[in-house]
Amino acid sequence: MLLCDHQEEGSFGLILNRPLNMNLNEVLPDLEFDFPLFYGGPVGKDTLHFIHSKEDMFEDALPVSKGLAYGGDFDRLKELLSGDTFDLENIRFFVGWCGWSAGQLDEELKEKSWIISDVENEKVFQRKSSKMWEASLNDMGGTYQLMAKFPEDPSLN
16 A cells, blocks of 8 residues: 555555556557556546656656656646656556545554555565565564564455
């Protein structure tokens, strides 16, 4: 999960490691780019979102961390994608998003429902989505390395 924004009113994020069996040009046929789509979350399943490493190219992009931004003007994005100024390896598209109401995420954090780590931007784009969870836990070391070896279904352990 990439937490994109966290404020008193609520929070939103995107699931990073759930690829869909469809590409961007299937959703937007006028685009010539064959980007894979990811499931961003259960909210707004009819919406398209993107993260990228080019915050400085979008006036309205939301900074997530240094060198990583959420969204921006979609017409500007199409313009950039048509040229050769945008690194196509540093963008990811999502259908839907995850959201928390005011105070909800804070409560979940107190309950230790989430494992928190800093985002390393290059890993957001370079890791195979199927290995992202395991690799992130391994990077954290210690007990987290053990958790990385747990099966998805703990009853299979």
